Amino acid sequence: MALIVVAEDDSGTLKLIQVVLRNQGHDVLTASNGHQAWMLIREHRPDLVVSDINMPGVTGFELLRAVREHDELNQIPFVLLTSLQERSNMRQGMTLGADDYLTKPVRPAELVDAVSAQINRLAMRSASLNMQVRDAVSEALEEQAWSLQEQYEKRLARELSEQWPGDTRGQQEDHHPQATVLFADIRHYPDWLAALDADQLVTVLKRFYEGGGDTVHLFGASTVQFVGDGLLALFTDRTAGSTAPPGLRAIKAAFGLRNAAAGMQDFVKQRFPGMTLPRFEVGVAVHSGPVAMMRLDGLLGGAQQLLPVGETVIDAIAMQRRAPTTHCVTVSIPVLRSVTGAIQPMSRHFITLPHRGETLEVCAVEPLAA
Numbered sequence: 001m002a003l004i005v006v007a008e009d010d011s012g013t014l015k016l017i018q019v020v021l022r023n024q025g026h027d028v029l030t031a032s033n034g035h036q037a038w039m040l041i042r043e044h045r046p047d048l049v050v051s052d053i054n055m056p057g058v059t060g061f062e063l064l065r066a067v068r069e070h071d072e073l074n075q076i077p078f079v080l081l082t083s084l085q086e087r088s089n090m091r092q093g094m095t096l097g098a099d100d101y102l103t104k105p106v107r108p109a110e111l112v113d114a115v116s117a118q119i120n121r122l123a124m125r126s127a128s129l130n131m132q133v134r135d136a137v138s139e140a141l142e143e144q145a146w147s148l149q150e151q152y153e154k155r156l157a158r159e160l161s162e163q164w165p166g167d168t169r170g171q172q173e174d175h176h177p178q179a180t181v182l183f184a185d186i187r188h189y190p191d192w193l194a195a196l197d198a199d200q201l202v203t204v205l206k207r208f209y210e211g212g213g214d215t216v217h218l219f220g221a222s223t224v225q226f227v228g229d230g231l232l233a234l235f236t237d238r239t240a241g242s243t244a245p246p247g248l249r250a251i252k253a254a255f256g257l258r259n260a261a262a263g264m265q266d267f268v269k270q271r272f273p274g275m276t277l278p279r280f281e282v283g284v285a286v287h288s289g290p291v292a293m294m295r296l297d298g299l300l301g302g303a304q305q306l307l308p309v310g311e312t313v314i315d316a317i318a319m320q321r322r323a324p325t326t327h328c329v330t331v332s333i334p335v336l337r338s339v340t341g342a343i344q345p346m347s348r349h350f351i352t353l354p355h356r357g358e359t360l361e362v363c364a365v366e367p368l369a370a
Helices: 011-023 034-044 060-069 089-096 108-124 127-143 150-160 189-195 198-218 246-271 311-322 333-338
Strands: 003-007 027-031 048-052 078-083 100-104 175-186 223-227 230-235 282-296 305-309 329-332 343-353 358-367
Touching: 003 011, 003 034, 011 027, 011 108, 027 034, 034 048, 034 060, 048 060, 048 108, 060 078, 060 089, 078 108, 089 343, 100 108, 108 333, 175 189, 175 198, 175 246, 175 311, 189 198, 198 223, 198 230, 198 246, 223 305, 230 246, 230 311, 246 282, 246 329, 246 333, 282 311, 282 333, 311 329, 311 343, 311 358, 329 333, 333 343, 333 358
Parallel strands: 003 027, 003 048, 048 078, 078 100, 282 329
Antiparallel strands: 175 230, 175 282, 223 230, 282 305, 329 358, 343 358
């Protein structure tokens, strides 16, 4: 397993982290301050550092800066510990190069998830796994809604020759213990309602639904539904013919939807020349968790439908509608950790989920630089 240096001046928290990580099979070196931790890091070159921010002498920020400025140590993953009252520290730590955050009091399950994500990131740097991930991303970028080139169009024509989304053959699962939910909707939708009449709005929504549905389907969504001005897609590990994990496929579909919005902007300008309209943009949220499938049989003589329902679906919709507007793609922390190394985290926030009366931590993300 991994060699981990833990820096924490609170003895109780330090002991908890040490016990949890050792129970996972990791080797753990502990330090009660930043100076001791820096000495351990230079001597042992660990696979991961977990450090509190507020420590006497050398702070967690200073320790992080020292690691990132060291020519031979600057690639070591670094997880910072902070209290809920110190959320402003997140932006500063991310600027310095922190890979993840944990809020105190530390929850063992969240600690294990965060550490596992960073250890997996190290594994992805090895030749074979790194090649597999990059090949999967490259194929998605080349073949699907990354661009409207010939390869995309050929696959689009082939896929659309099948029944979509009404074909439910092979979809016999009524519950997914772990699935990834993508929800996308049109930003500034009230402005579009005010600017267009009913027929014009139908034209815009129809184009958005058709293009968005094709995009998520090509990235391997097992089902897609349209909710008001939004699109809801489900990604599972049971998708036939796909080897990429559902979280990665959902993230790439999110970026594909954002790129497709640029095409929608051109469409709107051509279809409604001379009109002053909002810029066409979509916001996308990606969340993961258990999802139940509700079967609707033969509504008004139609085919059977499977609808994703449950708290994960509701949370994904709430995430998008309450996410900061500075970025178009927002993911929950479980999704972020499942695709660590394949995307670029930009900024983290806490949003309130009104239906549950609690906060959820999310992160705005971008594709990795080419």
